[in-house]
Each structure stands twice: as structure tokens, then as C-alpha cells.
Amino acid sequence: MSTAAIRFENVTIAYDRHPAVHHVSGAFAPGSLTAVAGPNGAGKSTLLKALMGEMPLAAGRIDRGGLAISDFGYLPQAAEIDRHFPLSVAEAVLLGAWKEIGAFGAVPAGVATKAREALSAVGLSGFERRPIGSLSAGQFQRVLFARLLLQDARVLVLDEPFAAIDARTTRDLLEIVRRWHGDGRTVIAVLHDFDQVRAYFPQTLLLAREKIGWGPTEAALSPGNLKRAEAMLERIDEDAPPCAPANGAGH
Numbered sequence: 714m715s716t717a718a719i720r721f722e723n724v725t726i727a728y729d730r731h732p733a734v735h736h737v738s739g740a741f742a743p744g745s746l747t748a749v750a751g752p753n754g755a756g757k758s759t760l761l762k763a764l765m766g767e768m769p770l771a772a773g774r775i776d777r778g779g780l781a782i783s784d785f786g787y788l789p790q791a792a793e794i795d796r797h798f799p800l801s802v803a804e805a806v807l808l809g810a811w812k813e814i815g816a817f818g819a820v821p822a823g824v825a826t827k828a829r830e831a832l833s834a835v836g837l838s839g840f841e842r843r844p845i846g847s848l849s850a851g852q853f854q855r856v857l858f859a860r861l862l863l864q865d866a867r868v869l870v871l872d873e874p875f876a877a878i879d880a881r882t883t884r885d886l887l888e889i890v891r892r893w894h895g896d897g898r899t900v901i902a903v904l905h906d907f908d909q910v911r912a913y914f915p916q917t918l919l920l921a922r923e924k925i926g927w928g929p930t931e932a933a934l935s936p937g938n939l940k941r942a943e944a945m946l947e948r949i950d951e952d953a954p955p956c957a958p959a960n961g962a963g964h
């Protein structure tokens with residue numbers, strides 16, 4: 714479904730010139746299913762935000778393989794999503810079809826049908842009118858997956874999609890991830906559970922501000938790499954002087 718790789722070339726991303734991601738190069742092959750793993754503070758969310766165009770690059774470049782950012786479906790960390798917004802479940806799912814509906818447009822019948830199918834696929838038929846603020850964390854995550862299903866994106870970028878989600882919901886949502894992979898979509902997900910990564914994700918990028926490993930999961934998560942990742946982050950000095958501006962900035 715996707716046609717060209719998403720390439721990172723010497724990507725450095727910084728907050729106030731303090732680099733959170735350092736000189737990362739590598740590629741997500743079209744149709745690949747990749748976990749982004751690493752300790753807290755490793756730069757995983759920062760890397761995803763840069764991929765989504767939400768963070769400027771201090772150096773290097775990201776080649777999105779000819780795709781526009783609007784071709785990407787993005788699930789940010791739960792903490793960054795406002796659930797107090799007065800939206801029903803159906804409205805929240807329909808946001809996934811904004812390209813077809815536009816800002817104030819009516820919902821075409823085909824889109825409404827697809828939205829119902831997406832809700833059914835995540836096990837939430839009958840929840841259409843419920844305010845999103847009344848859902849449990851797991852139910853809300855199902856709604857966000859339904860929205861991604863409706864968006865029909867070629868690349869899925871998921872930041873800790875199973876944090877604070879019970880085993881049954883995680884299993885159901887992992888099944889959807891597997892289906893996306895089967896369709897030939899590219900899936901990139903930040904995960905903390907190494908057992909889950911080994912069971913479901915053929916590729917892994919292990920990050921500790923720098924790239925520690927990127928490739929087949931067993932090799933990327935070798936005992937040596939895991940030790941290096943821990944050691945790298947222990948060595949990080951948050952008060953270190955800012956990184957000197959490097960070879961140009963860009964997206």
C-alpha cells in the first residue's frame with residue numbers, strides 16, 4: 714500500500730537546543746511493522762512528533778517517501794488528548810474522515826456507514842451517542858482506533874497505544890495493528906512491553922537519544938543493546954551545554 718521508505722538522515726531534534734534525539738539515521742520500509750522502544754526519556758515521543766511535523770529538526774532531514782503528513786494517522790500519547798471536549802463517540806470517530814467531510818460539510822452516507830463499521834470493529838457498536846468524557850480509558854482508546862480505521866491512512870504512527878489498557882483491549886487493538894500490517898500499511902508504534910514487541914513487531918528501533926539498534930527485533934533488542942541503552946541514558950547530563958547548531962535545519 715505504501716510505496717517508498719520513510720527515511721531519517723542524521724536527524725537531531727532539540728528542546729531549547731538541548732538534543733533529545735541525536736543523529737538518527739535509518740529507514741522504515743514500506744509496509745513494515747516497527748516498534749520504537751527504549752527507556753523513559755529516550756526521545757521516542759519526540760521522534761514521532763518530528764515525523765508528524767510537530768517538532769522542527771535541529772539537523773538532518775526526514776524523507777516521508779513522497780507522502781504528505783495528512784497521509785499519516787497519528788495517535789499521540791493519551792496524556793496529550795483532551796477528553797473534556799464535548800464530542801459524542803460518533804463525532805470523535807468521524808473526525809477521522811475530515812478530508813472527505815471538510816470543516817462544515819454534511820456526512821456522506823458512505824462515510825457514516827464506514828464509521829459504524831469502524832466502531833463495530835473495535836467492539837463499540839451502540840456507543841455512538843455517548844459523550845467521549847464518559848468512557849473508560851480502554852473504551853476511549855478503542856474510539857481512537859476506530860477513528861484511525863476510518864481515516865484509512867497509509868502510515869500509522871502510534872505513541873504508547875496500550876499504556877493503561879487492560880489485557881483484553883490490548884489484544885483486540887493488537888489484532889487491528891496486525892490487520893493494518895496485513896493490508897501493507899506501514900505501522901510505527903512506541904511500546905514499553907518487550908514481550909509484546911517480540912511477539913508482534915518484526916522490526917524494532919531501540920532508542921536512547923541515539924539509535925542503539927534498528928532492524929529485526931531479536932537483533933535490535935539483544936542483551937548487549939539493552940545494556941547500552943540503559944547505560945546511555947544514565948550518562949545523560951540534563952544540564953550539559955546546548956548542542957552547537959549543526960549542518961543545517963529542516964523538516
Ligand SMILES: Nc1ncnc2c1ncn2[C@@H]1O[C@H](COP(=O)(O)OP(=O)(O)OP(=O)(O)O)[C@@H](O)[C@H]1O
Nearest residue numbers: 728729732733751752753754755756757758759760
Ligand atoms: N516540551 C519539552 N521541553 C523540554 N524538554 C522536553 C520536552 N518534552 C520532552 N523533553 C525532554 O526530551 C527528552 C525525551 O523526551 P520524550 O518524551 O521524547 O521521551 P520518551 O522516550 O518518549 O519517554 P517516555 O518513555 O517517558 O514517554 C526527555 O529528556 C524530556 O525531558
